[in-house]
Amino acid sequence: MRGKDYKHFEDPNFQEKLVSLCKRRGFVFPSADHYGGLSGSFDYGPVGTQMKKNIKDLWWKTFITSRPDCMGVETPILTKPEVLQASGHIDNFQDPMVECKDCHHRFRADHIQQFVESSKNPKDRLAFPCPKGNSECHGNNLTEIKQFNLLFQTHVGPTAHEGDPSSITYLRPETAQGIFQVFPKVTQFSGQRLPFGLGQMGKSFRNEISPRDFLFRMREFEQLELEYFCEPQEAEQWYQYWINECLSFCNKVGISPDHLKLQHTDSADLAHYSKATCDIQFLFPQGWGELLGIANRGDYDLRVHAEHSKKDFYYKNPDNPEAEKFYPYVIEPSLGLDRLFYATLVSCYHEEKLEDETRVVLKLSEDISPFKFAIFPISKKDPLIDMSMDIWKKCLPYTTMDYGVAGSIGKRYRKQDEIGTKYCITVDFASLEDNAVTVRERDSMKQIRLPITSLVDHIALNKPFDFTTK
Known part of the structure; x- marks a missing residue:
C-alpha cells in the first residue's frame, strides 16, 4: 500500500x-x-x-x-x-441528555440516535440501547430526554464559599x-x-x-x-x-x-x-x-x-x-x-510498504510541522557532535531544527518521518574532510550531498533543495 x-x-x-x-x-x-x-x-x-x-x-x-x-x-x-444571559447561553446553550437506568451512565440523546443508525446489530434498530452495553444494561431502559446546560460555573472573590450569588461567574464557552x-x-x-x-x-x-x-x-x-x-x-x-x-x-x-x-x-x-x-x-x-x-x-x-x-x-x-x-x-x-x-x-498520515518494513510518515506541510529539519551526527564521536552542534547553532535563527544522537541512522530517519520532519541532515566522518553533509528529503527519501556553507545559505534564504542531482 x-x-x-x-x-x-x-x-x-x-x-x-x-x-x-x-x-x-x-x-x-x-x-x-x-x-x-x-x-x-x-x-x-x-x-x-x-x-x-x-x-x-x-x-x-x-x-x-x-x-x-x-x-x-x-x-x-x-x-x-450578564454577558452570557444577554447572548442566550444561559437559557439556550444546552444539549439533550438521557441516562441509562441500569448502569446510570449519561449520554447525549442525539448521539444515541447516531449510534443506533450506525450499528450493524439489527436489535439496536428496534430500540434505543445503552451504548455502554454493560451486562447490567437491559435494552431500552433510558430516561426521558432532559436538557443539560453546558456552561462551566465557578465563583470569584472572598465570598465565593459563602453562597453569595454575586460571586457566580462562568468559564467562557x-x-x-x-x-x-x-x-x-x-x-x-x-x-x-x-x-x-x-x-x-x-x-x-x-x-x-x-x-x-x-x-x-x-x-x-x-x-x-x-x-x-x-x-x-x-x-x-x-x-x-x-x-x-x-x-x-x-x-x-x-x-x-x-x-x-x-x-x-x-x-x-x-x-x-x-x-x-x-x-x-x-x-x-x-x-x-x-x-x-x-x-x-x-x-x-x-x-x-x-x-x-x-x-x-x-x-x-x-x-x-x-x-x-x-x-x-x-x-x-x-x-x-x-x-x-x-x-x-x-x-497527513501515510503508510508505505518498503522491502522489509512498513514506513509510517506524516506528510505535514512545512508551515506546521514541528521541525522542518533534524540534524544527526552519525556517531557520538566528539568531532562529529561538535560539527553538528555548530551547524545547528548557525541554522537555528532561520528555522526549527531537531537534534538527535540516539539509535541507528535508520531508526532516527523513521522517528523523524513519524514526526513529520521534512529534511534530515547527517554529519558523517567524510564531513570532517570535505565540510559537506547529506540532506535527505522525507517524502521521496532521496538524498543529496551539500557543502555546509551551501546548506546554511539554503536555510537562511529559504531556498529549495534540488534532489534531482546527486
Missing part, C-alpha cells in the same frame, strides 16, 4: 494506530493518566505543542496580520453572567462574546471602517455530556475565531467569501480536499443567533464531523448586548456626519484548534 493511496476510513485499526503514534512520539496523550485520566482532557507533548503553535501562527498570519482589515484582541476566560464586548472600544480608538474583523485565539470550556473520539469532542479546547463586521446588505457576499477563505486555509494546513465537504444548516435547525450557517466537515476516522463553522450571525449579538447593558453598540460611519448609526452584521469563521490538529494528523 503506497502512502498516496492510503485511506484511513478503510482501515478499522486506524484510530488505534494514530493514537499510538501520538503517544509514542510525544504529540498528545490523555491527561492525568497516572490517576485514571480525566475524561475530555489531554496533554500535549513537546512535538504536539510546537505543531499547535505553528498552526496558530499560520492562522494568525492568514486571518489577522496579513490583512489590512483585521485586528487581534485578547479577552478574559472568566465571563460575567466561546471566545466570540469577549470580542463583542470590546467592539465599541475598538471602533472608538482604531478608526477602522467597515468592513473589518476582530480575531482571537484562546481556551474555551464546555461541560460536554460525553466527550469522545479522541480530540474531536473535549471539555477544554482552544478556539481560533474571527468576527467580521460588515454592512447588512453585504453580509451574504462576505459569508460566501469567508467560506472560501476557510477552505483555502484547510489547504494551507495540508488537509486533503477529498476529505472535506460543505454542510449548510437547514433554517429550522439554525442556532438562535444565526441567519445562515455552513459547516466545513472532515472525514474523521469515526465519520463525517464539523471541522470549521462559518455563521452569518446578523446583528443579533451587538443588538442584544446593547439592549441588556443599555450601552451603545452601534456603528456610525465617521466619514459621513449625516449617516445613521446601525448595528453591523457579523460573519463568523470559527474553528477548534484541537479538532483541526486531529484532522491534520489524519489527513
